Amino acid sequence: MMAKKLLTIDPEKCTGCRNCELVCSVRHYGVSNPSLARIQVVKWEHIGVYIPMSCQQCEDAPCLEVCPQDAIYRDEVLESVTINHDLCIGCKMCVAACPFGAMRWNTGRGRVFKCNLCDGDPQCVRFCYTRAVDYQATSNVSTGRMRQAAKSYARATRHHKR
Amino acid sequence: MSYFRVNDNCNGCLACVENCPASALGFDDQGGRRTLKHNMTKCARCGQCWRVCPQRAIEFQHLLVGEWDDVIALDLIHCRLCGEVLYSPAFQQKMESKLNSASETLCPKHRQYAAAAKMLPSKPGEENKT
Numbered sequence: 001m002m003a004k005k006l007l008t009i010d011p012e013k014c015t016g017c018r019n020c021e022l023v024c025s026v027r028h029y030g031v032s033n034p035s036l037a038r039i040q041v042v043k044w045e046h047i048g049v050y051i052p053m054s055c056q057q058c059e060d061a062p063c064l065e066v067c068p069q070d071a072i073y074r075d076e077v078l079e080s081v082t083i084n085h086d087l088c089i090g091c092k093m094c095v096a097a098c099p100f101g102a103m104r105w106n107t108g109r110g111r112v113f114k115c116n117l118c119d120g121d122p123q124c125v126r127f128c129y130t131r132a133v134d135y136q137a138t139s140n141v142s143t144g145r146m147r148q149a150a151k152s153y154a155r156a157t158r159h160h161k162r
Numbered sequence: 163m164s165y166f167r168v169n170d171n172c173n174g175c176l177a178c179v180e181n182c183p184a185s186a187l188g189f190d191d192q193g194g195r196r197t198l199k200h201n202m203t204k205c206a207r208c209g210q211c212w213r214v215c216p217q218r219a220i221e222f223q224h225l226l227v228g229e230w231d232d233v234i235a236l237d238l239i240h241c242r243l244c245g246e247v248l249y250s251p252a253f254q255q256k257m258e259s260k261l262n263s264a265s266e267t268l269c270p271k272h273r274q275y276a277a278a279a280k281m282l283p284s285k286p287g288e289e290n291k292t
Contacts, residue, residue, distance in 0.1 A: 011281055042278035051278040066260045093257050096249055097265065101274030 004079045004138050007039075007115065007122060009052050014132035016043055016050030020124035027123045028113070036106065038115040039124045039133065052124070052133050055102040055115040057081050063094035063103050063114075080117045088112060165225055166200035172219035174198070178211035187211060241269035 021037035029036050039054040061081045064072040071087035072094060074080070088111065094103045095112060103114045115122075117135070125135045166187075174196045179187040186204035190197045205225075212222040236250040246269040249257075258264055268276060 009281075040274060042275055044282070049282060051281055053274045053278050062261055066257050092249075093253070093260075095270060096253070097257055097261060098270065099266075099273060100277045101268075101270035101272070104270055 005117075005135055006057060006138050007054055007117065007125070008134045008136055009054075010132050010134070011049060011051045012132075013130040014041065014050040014052055015130055016041055017129075019127050019129070020052055020133055023123045023127045024115075027118060036113070038102070038104075038113060050132075053100060053102065054124070054133075055081065056100055057115075057117075062097040062099060066093045066097045068093065075116075078117050078120055081114070082116060083112060083114065085111060164200060165202050166205065167221040167224070168198065168219045169221055170219075171217040172198070173217055175216065177214050177216060178220060181210050181214045183208060183210055239267055241272055242267050243272045244269060246271075 018034060018041050020039045021034040021041060022032050024037040024039050025031055025033045025035075028038065034040070039052055042051045042053050043049070057080050061072070061074075064074070064081055068091060069087045069089055071084045071089075073082055073084060075082045090110060090112070092105055092112065095105050097103075103112055105111075106113050122133075122135050124133050128134075174189075176189055176198075179189055179198070184204050184206045186201050186206070188199040188201070190199060207225050209222055212220045236252065238250060239248050239254055240246060241248055248254075248267060248269060254265070254267075266273065266276070
């Protein structure tokens with residue numbers, strides 16, 4: 001098995017050009033439509049900070065946990081969290097559960113969608129000229145901040161338990 | 163409430179029952195009373211009962227108009243930032259029991275913002291604003 005690779009982001013390199021959104025929607029839907037993109041740039045214009053957000057392929061994936069049909073599984077090759085659309089019934093519990101807003105609902109087609117790492121060749125990475133989005137092994141240091149953030153976010157939401 | 167309705171002109175002759183090709187009409191004579199019965203799952207809405215009824219007692223029109231019945235009404239939980247409809251309390255309960263933790267009542271977009279805000283190099287004042 002190959003080493004697990006993840007989509008990693010470096011907010012300091014992102015210029016907020018949203019090229020990743022465009023190529024993502026073109027790759028998967030054949031249209032240039034950011035609302036169908038599986039990666040989306042979150043912007044804080046007043047401080048000039050841009051952060052591309054996409055599926056984290058969580059190890060303890062909430063979407064996978066909550067699916068009542070077991071329609072979400074981990075791809076054996078890429079280790080990506082993957083939807084089996086033949087089993088999906090469209091209840092959208094995964095959409096509600098994802099802490100990153102990375103599982104989304106395609107109103108037009110009536111189905112959920114998320115990053116599938118373009119079967120190992122992420123187009124957002126290919127077209128990100130500043131390398132703010134990259135596809136690399138998990139051991140790489142630059143994933144540290146992202147994973148830390150993900151963990152602290154998960155912790156924070158757990159504190160809200162009523 | 164029955165979909166098949168007759169008005170006060172009905173005299174219980176049962177011509178409709180005899181002539182229904184789908185056997186969707188029946189009757190019950192009990193306790194000195196005759197009850198006309200209709201089964202919507204068998205009814206083909208062909209209108210034969212309406213055609214044969216000598217009393218013009220059968221109200222058929224509403225069977226053809228088609229109305230929406232309220233089946234169930236549930237409370238809704240909204241995104242606490244933008245008010246987008248998220249889910250019902252029962253849906254949330256089911257999800258949280260599967261996750262074994264509480265979830266923030268945020269829409270996907272504001273979850274994305276909240277998660278991204280954790281990655282900010284330094285904390286800005288309005289981290290969850292869009």
